[in-house]
Amino acid sequence: MTTYSKRVEELLGKAGADEGDIVKVELKTGKTYEGLLMPRTGFGNKDCLILKLKNGYNIGILMDKIKSIEVIKKAEKRKATPSTKSRKKTGSRKLKKVSILHTGGTIASRVDYETGGVKALFTPEDLIDLFPEIENYAEISSRLIANALSENLRFEHYNIMIDAIVEEIKKGTDGIILTHGTDTMAYTASALAFAFENLPVPIILVGAQRSSDRPSSDAAINLIAAVQFITGTDFCDVGICMHATTSDDFCHILPACKTRKMHTSARYAFQAINSLPYAKVWPKEEKIEFLRDDYRRRSDVKDKLIVRKFNPAVKVGVLKAHPNMLPEEIMVFKGFDGLVIEGTGLGHIGIESFDEHSKENERVREALQEVINSGAVVVMTSQCLHGRVNMNVYSTGRKLVEMGVLGNLTDMLPEVAFIKLAWLLSNYPKERVKELWYENLRGEISHRTLQ
């Protein structure tokens, strides 16, 4: 997908230069640049040639400043049109089909050199053009289903993703990659995990902590690792493929319902909590090592796919417990369908008075009881993140259980609990929701471990 201006195209044509070639550009000032000729990606000045320099940085050179262009090395592997199998370097082996569904986010964004901010501007084709290597491993098809910064996604968008995935499955895909902003990627991963029962193909969510046109971007390694993992293993579940370290070595395949973004900016931000990654993938070495044996395999696929979507009208809130809670902070959830409490410690919130200065805790307890009585399903998780809720140990916990707060002895992440509760309330009557809360449906609850 070339979108250079006609003038630039003519200049490139004269030099015999194609995108992907290594070229040397001499400016009228005498200065020269050597780098990979990049495709234009649909934004900015079309008279501006884009080179990826050896140091990894992209630069733009205005056509009018260019004196000459010389091809140093022709591109080896591919032209910019996607999805043609003939270019496969490893021979005649039939490639698996991998569908990439784009939803926006940093992986599909670039630095805006005007504002210094990041813009979500890549098209699906642009993204494949940036990482042509992925077509060595699979027959790639790619489409845009949303172009969102992931913090803006809502339940409706989960349903759009679910529909798109079902469509790809019907078309006969061997696996799905969903590119996604990292802010709420873990929420979406669990949403997709719950949505599909008897999933026939793997779904791997991929994001990037650095935008794709930055030399430090982890977009390429994450995407390539995901393609290798889908095509090279029998894994058949929902996972997240993200960079595991600060260097360019390997990615983790992380469990959809046990993963959390644990750093605002680092490349190793995604961590399995109360769990382990499924596997390590070294994309350069094309090496995959499983860290667990308890994953769902393609051979486990027996029954027909069942899809259960989200009801956008379901109202689920999140309440983070903190000292000095005020009753109104809880009362707002009266009439909600569900509420996830992120409690302190083993799963507590200050609901007991022990002296004349803690009487307000009784108002907090009354408010919570009123929310429960209004019909909200209220569940407990812990802001400690690691470890299990245990409301048997202290009087606060026992009182909460008595009041009707669910979640005792579970170890669900608060984010996963939010998604599970919204999904259960979208699909089951409340009495069934309360039973299913304690069932490990998609790996969201670990088996009871001894302390």
Added chain:
Amino acid sequence: MTTYSKRVEELLGKAGADEGDIVKVELKTGKTYEGLLMPRTGFGNKDCLILKLKNGYNIGILMDKIKSIEVIKKAEKRKATPSTKSRKKTGSRKLKKVSILHTGGTIASRVDYETGGVKALFTPEDLIDLFPEIENYAEISSRLIANALSENLRFEHYNIMIDAIVEEIKKGTDGIILTHGTDTMAYTASALAFAFENLPVPIILVGAQRSSDRPSSDAAINLIAAVQFITGTDFCDVGICMHATTSDDFCHILPACKTRKMHTSARYAFQAINSLPYAKVWPKEEKIEFLRDDYRRRSDVKDKLIVRKFNPAVKVGVLKAHPNMLPEEIMVFKGFDGLVIEGTGLGHIGIESFDEHSKENERVREALQEVINSGAVVVMTSQCLHGRVNMNVYSTGRKLVEMGVLGNLTDMLPEVAFIKLAWLLSNYPKERVKELWYENLRGEISHRTLQ
């Protein structure tokens, strides 16, 4: 403090057995137990002798079942009355004065063998009696200022703690240990850090993840390490002393404003985030190793102590961002003095619509603007916990800054942000609060690091 019944005292007197001795108890059934004769701790049946067995467990033996008691080994070090310097094993060196202020929690609790739960039942003297070793290192005074499960503590209780600490300082203490439940210990640590300017003595918060009478309790090692650290170093700040590993080896001294409880039950639950522990303390080896050089020392104490307390009427809320936010979840904070948002990623919340399914995000933005316009100081933190808020990178963040959300480029933990905001609003006018938000007052903000 002996509270055995007169009958038991007579029996012990006949055998020449004192608390602290190793005794062999023969039952009328012929069964024998050997163990350390423990003091009674003010609850339960006073006719019941308490032995600490070699395996670490305490057992109670009813007087009427006992046939004979034989002293195997006399106690070496001490009798049960606290605070007498003559017993100091290391000779005539004058011991430093350490004040222990008890506020309840697991460290001051025991397993209730009737219900299986944990009860907060120890008195301050009981606790010292359980860990007599601490009197080898300091002249200990000890008093109860609250008996709370820490999830029930409110701003008023911070003020009670502050007053008690000031009183101990006036009495000439060399350092303060505050025993505390672990649920909100990190919140309290930062509350005390903010409350005191020019602190003249160290304050170390100590808790336990396992109740003190359990063989696996970390209460002893945490408490002894805190006493050693206060008496053995020039540290003069607020810190947390908690077990660092799963085995009985060493404790960490953690920074008051950079620490979080990161496990519901493990002994190594307390972790420094975006920071490092100040030191390691090996209580058995009486060894201390500093991991940082940037701590406040006793030699830094120059100016007069300034105390700023909490205003219990200040209303500060916490809002954890999640997908599918509803405007009413935000509107509840209208009229609050402050609001801490725990955003996604670099500090975001879904306030932008990008298609027809995300229109509700605009309502969320309007609600947030209304809260800000009502006068609430709204600050951003990240649910990633690690890393820095950066609202310059994406349009969502830039919009939030424009709307008046504070916190850009800070790396405050959400819990510390909650305490700092409540404390600032208790002591300063709002315009000054907004300036001080960006100032590193007590180590709550790390210096800017390059990514």
